[in-house]
Amino acid sequence: MRVLVLTSGGVDSTTCLALAVHKYGKENVTALSVFYGQKHEKEIAAAKAVTDYYGVDYLTLDLTDIFSFSNSSLLSHSEEKIPEESYADQLKKTDGKPVSTYVPFRNGLFLSSAAAIALSKGCSLIYYGAHSDDAAGNAYPDCSEAFNTAMNTAIWEGSGHQLKIEAPFIHLPKKEVVKTGLALNVPYELTWSCYEGKETPCGKCGTCIDRRQAFLANGVEDPALSKTAGA
Amino acid sequence: MRVLVLTSGGVDSTTCLALAVHKYGKENVTALSVFYGQKHEKEIAAAKAVTDYYGVDYLTLDLTDIFSFSNSSLLSHSEEKIPEESYADQLKKTDGKPVSTYVPFRNGLFLSSAAAIALSKGCSLIYYGAHSDDAAGNAYPDCSEAFNTAMNTAIWEGSGHQLKIEAPFIHLPKKEVVKTGLALNVPYELTWSCYEGKETPCGKCGTCIDRRQAFLANGVEDPALSKTAGA
Numbered sequence: 001m002r003v004l005v006l007t008s009g010g011v012d013s014t015t016c017l018a019l020a021v022h023k024y025g026k027e028n029v030t031a032l033s034v035f036y037g038q039k040h041e042k043e044i045a046a047a048k049a050v051t052d053y054y055g056v057d058y059l060t061l062d063l064t065d066i067f068s069f070s071n072s073s074l075l076s077h078s079e080e081k082i083p084e085e086s087y088a089d090q091l092k093k094t095d096g097k098p099v100s101t102y103v104p105f106r107n108g109l110f111l112s113s114a115a116a117i118a119l120s121k122g123c124s125l126i127y128y129g130a131h132s133d134d135a136a137g138n139a140y141p142d143c144s145e146a147f148n149t150a151m152n153t154a155i156w157e158g159s160g161h162q163l164k165i166e167a168p169f170i171h172l173p174k175k176e177v178v179k180t181g182l183a184l185n186v187p188y189e190l191t192w193s194c195y196e197g198k199e200t201p202c203g204k205c206g207t208c209i210d211r212r213q214a215f216l217a218n219g220v221e222d223p224a225l226s227k228t229a230g231a
Numbered sequence: 232m233r234v235l236v237l238t239s240g241g242v243d244s245t246t247c248l249a250l251a252v253h254k255y256g257k258e259n260v261t262a263l264s265v266f267y268g269q270k271h272e273k274e275i276a277a278a279k280a281v282t283d284y285y286g287v288d289y290l291t292l293d294l295t296d297i298f299s300f301s302n303s304s305l306l307s308h309s310e311e312k313i314p315e316e317s318y319a320d321q322l323k324k325t326d327g328k329p330v331s332t333y334v335p336f337r338n339g340l341f342l343s344s345a346a347a348i349a350l351s352k353g354c355s356l357i358y359y360g361a362h363s364d365d366a367a368g369n370a371y372p373d374c375s376e377a378f379n380t381a382m383n384t385a386i387w388e389g390s391g392h393q394l395k396i397e398a399p400f401i402h403l404p405k406k407e408v409v410k411t412g413l414a415l416n417v418p419y420e421l422t423w424s425c426y427e428g429k430e431t432p433c434g435k436c437g438t439c440i441d442r443r444q445a446f447l448a449n450g451v452e453d454p455a456l457s458k459t460a461g462a
Contacts, residue, residue, distance in 0.1 A: 065292060066344050069351035098391045104350035105343060108389045112336060112343035113297050119335035120300035141391035150384035157381055158339045160329045160372035 003125040004118040005056075006110055007031040009046030010193045011211055012129030012169065015181035019168055020127045021054050022184055030057040030121055034110055036103065037064040037075045039082070040197030049190040061113055073100040074195060082195045084204035091137040099139045101195060101206065107142035108151060111165060115155045118163055126155070131169040131177050133210060145170050174210055175217035182218060189223035201225065234356040235349040236287075237341055238262040240277030241424045242442055243360030243400065246412035250399055251358045252285050253415055261288040261352055265341055267334065268295040268306045270313070271428030280421040292344055304331040305426060313426045315435035322368040330370045332426060332437065338373035339382060342396060346386045349394055357386070362400040362408050364441060376401050405441055406448035413449060420454035432456065 005020045007013045020029050031054075033047040044060065051058040073080035080100055083090050090099045107130065114126045134143035141147060152165045169177045181188065193211045194201035201208050201224070215222040234255050236248045251260050262285075264278040275291065282289040304311035311331055314321050321330045338361065345357045365374035372378060383396045400408045412419065424442045425432035432439050432455070446453040 061296060066347045067351070069348060071351070096391075102391070103347075105346040105386065105389050105394075108385055109340075109343040109347050112340040115336040116297045116334075116340050117300060120298070120302070138391050142389035144388055147385055147389040150381050150388055153381035154339055154378055154385050155336065157375055157378040158336050158373035160327075160333070160369050163336075 001125060002028045002030070002121065002123040003127055004030045004032055004114050004121065004123040006114055006126070006128040007033050007047045007051060008129075009033065009043035009048075009050060009191055010129075010207070011181070011188065011191055011214065012131055012174070012177050013047075014050050014188070014191050015177050015184070015186055016127050016129040016168065017050065017054060017056070018181060018184040018186045021056065026054055026056050029054070030059060030118075030123060032059045032061065032114055032117060034113065035060065035062045035064060036106065037067050037077060038197070039074060039076045040192065040195050041076070042197050043192045046190060046192035050187065053187050053190060059117065063109060063113065066109065067103060070104050072103045074103055082205050084202075085206070086209045087133075087139045087206045088137070090206060091139055096138060098141055099206065102140055102142075105142060107140075107147070111151055111155065115159060115163055115165075119159055124163055126163065126165040128165065128167055129169060129177070130167040131172050131174055133174045174214040178214040178218050182220065191224055193224075232356060233259045233261070233352065233354040234358055235261045235263060235345050235352065235354040237345055237357070237359040238264050238278045238282060239360075240264065240274035240279075240281060240422055241360075241438070242412070242419065242422055242445065243362055243405070243408050244278075245281050245419070245422050246408050246415070246417055247358050247360040247399065248281065248285060248287070249412060249415040249417045252287065257285055257287050260285070261290060261349075261354060263290045263292065263345055263348060265344065266291065266293045266295060267337065268298050268308060269334075269428070270305060270307045271423065271426050272307070273428050274423045277421060277423035281418065284418050284421060290348065294340060294344065297340065298334060301335050303334045305334055313436050315433075316437070317440045318364075318370045318437045319368070321437060322370055327369060329372055330437065333371055333373075336373060338371075338378070342382055342386065346390060346394055346396075350390055355394055357394065357396040359396065359398055360400060360408070361398040362403050362405055364405045405445040409445040409449050413451065418454075422455055424455075
């Protein structure tokens with residue numbers, strides 16, 4: 001069976017890629033990265049490094065135009081600042097709305113693009129790295145189980161019963177994703193998460209905070225941080 | 232309420248646009264056309280003419296890259312010929328699979344793109360012109376009611392309960408779409424359907440056959456054809 005993996009160069013999708021390679025074999029895996037105008041464009045270089053490491057087929061796509069009207073703070077054309085606090089703290093101020101780094105229906109668009117490409121390349125499964133921490137409190141509603149279930153049905157029905165999606169971590173918190181990845185010897189030193197996309201991780205944005213905590217919960221130091229510290 | 236309408240320049244989406252303008256007012260309508268490498272690229276010119284006629288906000292998007300691996304006969308880079316017969320006849324040979332002019336998960340991708348843009352532009356509804364004839368026999372599974380229902384849930388959940396989709400003709404055959412449009416005085420002479428995209432409609436492809444029958448069932452001549460004949 002051939003599988004297409006959405007790969008951003010971060011912790012979750014890299015673990016997802018490792019799992020797909022482990023289950024289906026690298027010769028059956030195609031990885032797809034999407035540039036969409038994110039401030040942390042350097043995550044794409046990390047995705048390239050990770051897919052090189054695993055030796056899988058690798059594709060990139062540019063969907064910047066679609067988000068040209070969005071004011072998400074994650075986008076480079078937006079003047080909104082990326083919040084320097086945890087998602088839990090951000091959600092106290094959003095009145096039930098997604099956090100400011102939510103990019104409108106981004107995962108739906110990524111999965112639909114992946115579906116179009118997967119069907120063309122003979123894949124019958126799409127893997128992506130959504131996990132339960134990202135969906136908590138409606139921070140990223142396009143990481144929720146309800147979204148994932150509906151999107152899977154939409155892709156199954158809309159493809160004429162040829163393609164499914166699977167988010168293997170949808171019920172797991174990020175620390176369990178890291179635990180899975182550590183067991184699979186994922187090269188986390190190659191990954192990039194920080195939303196600021198500067199020389200070194202800022203340590204203050206929601207994803208930096210979550211990432212550090214996920215590694216700490218597993219009793220290990222984040223290999224990407226120790227690489228930076230040693231540089 | 233603001234509404235975004237997927238507008239291809241054909242009969243169904245133009246009727247959908249007319250309905251949206253009728254219900255919500257032209258000042259609340261944004262139309263979106265997608266170029267995706269279709270052989271009948273000239274439908275985009277028809278979409279422009281139709282949106283000019285209605286005086287609505289109009290956007291275009293190029294998603295060609297996503298379908299670069301597809302061999303759908305509808306795509307200009309494909310060497311597959313567009314079948315010269317009705318969908319019903321085509322389906323006798325596809326063994327339950329979609330017809331050769333099915334473009335992989337096209338409507339899912341269009342709706343996801345529309346969702347990203349709709350959320351950015353303050354729309355709370357997406358309209359699109361899927362109807363029951365297109366879904367019949369799995370010809371275009373991304374026009375089916377099952378797909379539409381799941382995609383609506385995916386967009387509702389994935390947007391954090393900010394956006395819905397509606398396919399007002401999902402239970403209607405094409406002849407009823409035309410009936411609705413005739414009552415709304417839709418300028419069908421401006422529309423384009425033929426998949427071949429040549430100077431005049433071929434009259435032989437599935438969409439030409441369906442279009443002619445839909446107008447005949449309403450006892451009128453297709454205004455686009457009479458325009459051609461009179462040219």
